[in-house]
Amino acid sequence: MSLPGRFLTVIRGWSLPLSISSVTLGTTAAATTQRGSAWLYLLVVFGVCLFHACANTFNDYFDLKYGVDTPEAPTAIYRAHGVFAGLIAPKALFYLSIILLTIALLIGAALAILRTAYLWPLIILGLFLNLFYTALPGHALKYTALGEPAVFLAFGPVIMEGSFAVQTGYLSWNVFLLSLPVGILVALVLFANNLRDREFDSCKKIKTLATLLGPRAGMKTFIALAYLPYMITGAYVGMKILDWPGLFVLFSLPTTVRTVRSFSQNIPVAADAMASETALSFNFFLLISLIINILIKI
Template structure:
């Protein structure tokens, strides 16, 4: 996802450490951290959590796959001539001549390789289904901007992140401890998926004019900006209503409702999108969407983990 500001060079010569830090797009990494925390919180609340090393391996591998995806995004957008030094929301290391394109590509491959090693550790303690899901996740990350038909350049980008950074990561983070999937894990993944999809949608709403010019057919380009904003609102609505419904029916503990404390943020974000179409002004909305996902997710994970203290018991599978 193109959702961090470009490198601010120190006198025109940033350190390589800073260059690689920005290529990783740390601003966006909560998109992979939060679903791991939420899935793990369900495992803790259900009494299924069994191994801190599995949690750490899952967390680091998820983050590494996202970093690799971000680097592939930088590489392939440059190779296709889509990025310039003035492009908003990119790391900008390649177009500014700070690092050769092939080095960025190799960095992404290294991240994938380390994630694979960590994944094999998880597989050795669980089962082969984890390997299949992990490989599928890595492949989805590569195909986001790589391959002959990049997902990022079409209208299915939000659907991809909804699935893989929602139910897949949340469910897998629970499964590696419990060996099964529970209704609580499935329901907990819904708001996480909606809000991570809203980050990408905010990014695409910001860039709708530029994407239309270069031939990208993202969701807002296909549907139109106004309908894209409607989808933006629906994602927020489903995120909050799903938590309320799950807590009201006992699928999630009532303490999960503390995540609703963030409800004013989406209203502010929608107002900002209605007020302007200027990309530089709307970049704050992309950051705001990522911040909402992080705060909501942390509160949701905390509320779920505290469930047993308040007498919650997981529903029978």
């Protein structure tokens, strides 16, 4: 495997489009109020992707350290685990995490100093969610059924408000509202992963939302979370928070229905990948709706 391929495998490069889509939505929301900067957008994408990659590598490192990740774990069977695949040593994985985090924080600090101080609380919250997602043995967010709320906050309000603020210099209540369905669907990706791993996590004495709910309630919750963003978006259009192009998200509904049907029959091995497809499809059509709204107002 080439060096770039090894790097992308170790940082779970397949998951980065979720970050990119959140940044893109926040930036496009800013473009509805004023002309934005493509260079600032690319810088935010780079910084957020590094932060996301760091969260992934820290997660793998601490799961390995605490004995959660083993070669027999469902996640390790589904995807290549950097350490188990022989791509990186555990110590090197930790140092890589520190490097990724340091560069991401430097980019964030530069943007906060040069663009807007509103970024500081978002950076601090993002850092907290990143470090405490798996870093505390027995008390980390991931192990105490708080993983989904953490992912919701990170990929919804934190990234989208931060991306908007970099372009405009201020925060927006409407962007916060817009980030809610986006955050829910990214949290659904983790929930899908935890539904698949429920029995394994129970054996490891790990508390997740899926282990607490059990199989039947867990599936009902999955279905509710999958469709909730559509109801929220419809309500936004009805309340004039979003203009009528917001209904374009309905074009992603077939993907969501297909995912829900698949999970209802049998939770797939590639559970998080299927849920990611659902989230990215929704985000794509939400982006289209924002772009159409911009064109209408020109």
